[in-house]
Amino acid sequence: MKKIIAILLSLLCVLAVSAAQEKKKSETSEKFLLHDDVLAVDYSLESYYVLSGKMLQVELFGKTGTFNIYCTDSDGRRVALCSTRDLFDSTEFLVKVDGIVFHMVRSNSVKKELRRLDSGAQLVYTFADGFRFVIDFSLIASRSSQPEDIVQISLYSINENSFIRSVDVKGIFDTICGEFSSVHFSTAHGTKIRNENRFSASELESERAVISSNGCVSYQFVLNGQNVSPLESVTFANINELYKMDWNSGYRKGRGFSNIRGYDDSAVMLDWDAFFLEPGEKKDLVFYIAAAADESPRGLAYVDGSSFAEPKIKEIPAVEEKPKLAEKKTDKRTDVDFILPPIRDYQLDPAYIQDLIDRIDALQSSENVDHKKISQLNAELDAILEKLRRR
Known part of the structure; x- marks a missing residue:
């Protein structure tokens, strides 16, 4: 009887280890869904x-x-x-x-x-x-x-x-x-x-x-x-x-x-x-x-x-x-106060405006937030939008 119990416990341990490995494999698969064949x-x-x-x-x-x-x-x-x-x-x-x-x-x-x-x-x-x-x-x-x-x-x-x-x-x-x-x-x-x-x-x-x-x-x-x-x-x-x-x-x-x-x-x-x-x-x-x-x-x-x-x-x-x-x-x-130059025509391009917004979003998500730079970019964005509204 003791021998049977020992065998059953051994099987349970094997199944537990196998389940843990499958779970880890599944978690890794969910974490990294893409693969690069060239860089492996x-x-x-x-x-x-x-x-x-x-x-x-x-x-x-x-x-x-x-x-x-x-x-x-x-x-x-x-x-x-x-x-x-x-x-x-x-x-x-x-x-x-x-x-x-x-x-x-x-x-x-x-x-x-x-x-x-x-x-x-x-x-x-x-x-x-x-x-x-x-x-x-x-x-x-x-x-x-x-x-x-x-x-x-x-x-x-x-x-x-x-x-x-x-x-x-x-x-x-x-x-x-x-x-x-x-x-x-x-x-x-x-x-x-x-x-x-x-x-x-x-x-x-x-x-x-x-x-x-x-x-x-x-x-x-x-x-x-x-x-x-x-x-x-x-x-x-x-x-x-x-x-x-x-x-x-x-x-x-x-x-x-x-x-x-x-x-x-x-x-x-x-x-x-x-x-x-x-x-x-x-x-x-x-x-x-x-x-x-x-x-x-x-x-x-x-x-x-x-x-x-x-x-x-x-x-x-x-x-x-x-x-x-x-x-x-x-x-x-970054210690120098910025002066916003006049808005040029190229800054009114939608692609430029979207890039400006992306940069502001990225800066705000940084662990080292550069508040002065964010203020500068926001000021530029406001000036662009104001010029567009006046057209």
């Missing part, structure tokens, strides 16, 4: 998502195709690593396909979508002629039993057309942490960057990583090492100057980070070698952004294979103070 991922579409860890968060918007990265400091505050203005649209990737340059955020001809994955997120940009560009974000811990302190960014270029494509990729990051220091950036080799500069591929072999700090939080672009895709160059310049540059020129060594549109408004541009894609081919480019509070970022330790060794805790490099002009600002460009 299950996903769900979202309009807004925060890929969140204890130390790092990546905030993503589907309609605008924009993102920002945050690091939690020792006081528990989230610190943005890139500018928060205009829903982060000054940080983006540019892709030149068959000689035509596309801004992933600013090109209206590029369809944008946000995917939530089981352990990450993707921004997907689809072109009308069978080309896709994907930014894949995942969080990694540089050492065991510690919070994730690295964002792995994988860039996928996918040719879904029937002919060969030429592709060139750049990434522009409108960084803000170093703008509180006279040294905006430094490298793993110790080079200090105070004004416009550029490193070639050969120079990156020794410089290896770009570091920026505000004295509380520091972060590191890991640009050389195991599993890091080689770059053609890295350029440091004023954000507006970077966007004004021709694809392969415009750099001017020694020019300051200030211009008429922004004071000490520095940014980083990553430029990979151009490549060709055969029909149906996929090319991936990988780099890492590591961040830390009260110690040096461990991105290089991770890519060099010493990721789980006990770290030597170091203080964040000292920040060289600038004049008090910028001391109290968190994002100096």
